[in-house]
Amino acid sequence: MKASLIDEVAKCNRCGFCLAACPVYQATGVETKAPRGRNSLARSLMKKDFTWPSSPETRESLFQCLGCRACVEACFPAVATDEIVASARSDYYREFGETWLQRYLFRRLLPDPQRLSAAIKKAFLLKSSANLLRALSFLPWLNRNLLKAVDLLPPLPAHTLRERWPDLVRGKMGKGKKIAYFGGCAFNFVLPDIGQSTMYLLLKDGNQVFWPEHGCCGLPAYGHGDFEGARIMARKNIKLFQDLGVEAVVTECASCSSFLKKYPDLLSSEAAFIGPAKSFNSRVLDISEFLSAKDISFQRNDLPVKVTFHDPCHLNRFQKIKSQPRELLKKMPGVDFVEMPEADWCCGGGAGLNLSNYDLSMKILQRKMDNVQKSKAKTLVTSCPGCYLQLRHGANKNKLAVEVRYLTEFFAGAAQAPSRE
Ligand code: SF4
Ligand code: SF4
Numbered sequence: 001m002k003a004s005l006i007d008e009v010a011k012c013n014r015c016g017f018c019l020a021a022c023p024v025y026q027a028t029g030v031e032t033k034a035p036r037g038r039n040s041l042a043r044s045l046m047k048k049d050f051t052w053p054s055s056p057e058t059r060e061s062l063f064q065c066l067g068c069r070a071c072v073e074a075c076f077p078a079v080a081t082d083e084i085v086a087s088a089r090s091d092y093y094r095e096f097g098e099t100w101l102q103r104y105l106f107r108r109l110l111p112d113p114q115r116l117s118a119a120i121k122k123a124f125l126l127k128s129s130a131n132l133l134r135a136l137s138f139l140p141w142l143n144r145n146l147l148k149a150v151d152l153l154p155p156l157p158a159h160t161l162r163e164r165w166p167d168l169v170r171g172k173m174g175k176g177k178k179i180a181y182f183g184g185c186a187f188n189f190v191l192p193d194i195g196q197s198t199m200y201l202l203l204k205d206g207n208q209v210f211w212p213e214h215g216c217c218g219l220p221a222y223g224h225g226d227f228e229g230a231r232i233m234a235r236k237n238i239k240l241f242q243d244l245g246v247e248a249v250v251t252e253c254a255s256c257s258s259f260l261k262k263y264p265d266l267l268s269s270e271a272a273f274i275g276p277a278k279s280f281n282s283r284v285l286d287i288s289e290f291l292s293a294k295d296i297s298f299q300r301n302d303l304p305v306k307v308t309f310h311d312p313c314h315l316n317r318f319q320k321i322k323s324q325p326r327e328l329l330k331k332m333p334g335v336d337f338v339e340m341p342e343a344d345w346c347c348g349g350g351a352g353l354n355l356s357n358y359d360l361s362m363k364i365l366q367r368k369m370d371n372v373q374k375s376k377a378k379t380l381v382t383s384c385p386g387c388y389l390q391l392r393h394g395a396n397k398n399k400l401a402v403e404v405r406y407l408t409e410f411f412a413g414a415a416q417a418p419s420r421e
Contacts, residue, residue, distance in 0.1 A: 001046050001087050009046060009084055011077040012039040018081070021074035023346045024064055027363040032061040035071035035081040042088050052095040062088050064357060066350030066364075067223055068313040089225030098226070106229030110185075110216035111236055117160065120189045148358040152393045154190065161192035165199065168211040173199075176206040180246040182237075182260065182284075184253035185216055186385035194385075197412035198252040198287060205296055212240050219259035222266075223351050234263045235273060238280045249283050250290045252408050254315035254384040257286035261319065286315065287408055288383060292324040300413035303334025307410075308377035310368070310391060311344040312384030325383055325407055332411070340375035342367070349390035365394045372402055383407040 001009075018035040019025050025034035032041065041061050045052065052058075065085045072078050093102075109116050161183055167173050168181075181202060187195030202209050214237055221229035237260070241249055251257050264281050267273040307329055315321045322344075330337045348354060348364030368391070372380055380395065380402050382388050392404040 001042065001084075001091055005042075005080070005084050005087050006046060008080050009039055009043050012036065012043070012075075012079045013077070014040070015076070017076065018071035018074045018079075021070040023066060023068065023070065023348065023364045023367075024360070026367075027360060028064075032057055033064050035075070035079070037061060038065060038085055038088075039079060039081055042084050045088065045091065052092070059092075062092055064353065064360060066313070066346050066348070066353055068346040068350045069317040070313070070344075070346065073317060086223060086225055090227055091225075093225055102224070102226065106221040106224065106226045107232065110218075110221065110229075111233045113213045113215045116185070116215065117162070120160070123156075149355050151396070152354055152389055154389070157190070157192050159192065161188045161195040161199075162211075162213075164192060164196065165211070168199070168209065172208050172210045174203045174206070174208050176208050177248075178210065178244070178246045179207045179248045179250055180210045180212065180241055180244055182214065182217070182241075182249050182251040182253075182256055183211060184251060184256040184385065186253065191385055191388070191406070194252070194388075194406045194409050197406070198408040200412050201287075201291065201296075201408055202250065205291075205294055210244050210246060212244065214240050217253075217256040217259045218266075219255050220352075222259065222262075227266075230259075231266060231270075234266050234277070238263060238267075238273065238276050241280060241283075242276055247283065248285050248290065249280070250285050250287055252287040252383065252406070254286060254312040254319070254321075255386065257284060258314040258318035260284045286319060286321055286383075288315065288321050288324040288328065291411075292328055298328075298332050298411040298413065300332070300334065302413065303332070304336060305334065305379050306336045306338055306375075306377045307379045307381055308338050308340045308372065308375045309343060310340070310347060310372075310380060310382040310387060312382060312387045313344075313346055313350055315383055316344050325381070328407075328411070329381065338375050338377055340377065341371045343371075345371070347387050347390045347394070349386045352386075354390055354393075361390075362394075362397075365390060366398075369394045369398045369400065373398075373400060377402065379403045379405055379410070381405050381407055381410050 014036055016036055022034050031037040038061055062085060067082045069082050071081045109119060183195050216233050218230035218233035261281050261284050264277040267277045309325055311322060329335050345368060347368045348361040354361035380391055382391060388406050395402050395404050
């Protein structure tokens with residue numbers, strides 16, 4: 001356990017105010033899966049009250065956490081349960097070892113864009129997401145129920161976003177202020193149409209856009225407890241972006257923007273990176289922040305429509321970005337914005353719970369879908385690829401007459417740049 005978290009765990013007074021806020025506890029009613037129970041387990045492990053048990057209960061307590069931070073918001077001393085859980089996961093792997101696949105994924109594949117791209121292109125040969133999951137399901141690290149999650153993933157695109165925008169890969173596009181695009185892995189490989197919408201908005205705003213060939217932001221490794229893997233990716237990204245001389249580093253992925261902003265904290269013990277990490281951090285902007293500071297309007301010819309917004313946890317709780325996407329939506333002519341109940345309740349996809357425990361994740365998602373229906377909205381907008389895929393799956397499963405759209409995709413709408421598929 002990180003030394004700084006030992007005091008954090010001690011702050012938990014076992015009051016239980018967090019129980020009503022925890023989506024996993026609310027779906028299961030199991031104390032060891034509540035924030036209080038997870039902190040209690042961490043405290044026992046730290047005090048060495050018992051040695052590491054490899055029981056299913058311990059694993060579930062550590063790994064069935066969405067990392068949504070709802071508990072932190074509900075807790076008077078603001079105990080950072082999500083950080084405590086990530087640190088305990090790290091200890092767990094130190095005790096029981098990581099699989100070769102985890103090491104390969106977090107240390108070799110995700111930090112290296114060329115290697116990652118080559119691997120994904122091979123996976124594309126499998127033609128569909130279902131075939132890909134079938135091919136992976138023999139791996140012990142992945143849950144045996146993985147195939148239940150097949151419908152979560154869209155069909156694999158014929159071309160990645162980078163292949164569609166070779167000019168950007170070579171250097172830059174557009175004229176105006178120099179900004180960089182941090183296009184997360186999800187947009188490059190799985191959702192290139194959405195990445196293309198973002199690119200269109202950045203260029204329409206009058207910017208010179210750079211997109212260096214970067215790797216993963218590091219969040220998947222961090223959430224999994226591989227802190228060194230996350231640091232490797234942070235160091236590489238800081239070095240890559242620091243020489244571009246850009247005013248801003250913009251991303252449409254709430255998970256990426258939240259983690260890129262964490263780099264100063266992540267590298268706080270490395271003297272050589274303290275300054276560069278702070279300088280990098282000061283330029284990172286989520287697309288909602290970037291667009292809300294602009295006098296930019298979005299026109300679409302297929303409105304009016306009743307719209308609601310789902311708050312991604314990494315946008316709302318990790319970055320306190322809540323009003324910006326709503327204000328942008330409300331500014332759009334023809335948008336009738338309605339607030340849904342519990343808009344900031346996690347959709348159930350946090351930390352990949354939908355892949356590791358599909359049934360539990362769907363139970364949490366159902367509450368979200370019921371609230372979407374209560375809002376009577378016809379369009380559900382969000383701004384995190386994980387939430388987007390999960391919400392789309394929920395809407396299809398429930399046969400809701402609701403269109404799920406990504407924020408930038410909704411803004412770009414019919415005026416979007418032509419596809420280069
Ligand atoms: S985590 Fe916070 S809210 Fe939950 S039991 Fe501990 S002190 Fe109370
Ligand atoms: S981070 Fe979310 S899922 Fe994890 S304990 Fe806190 S409220 Fe529960």
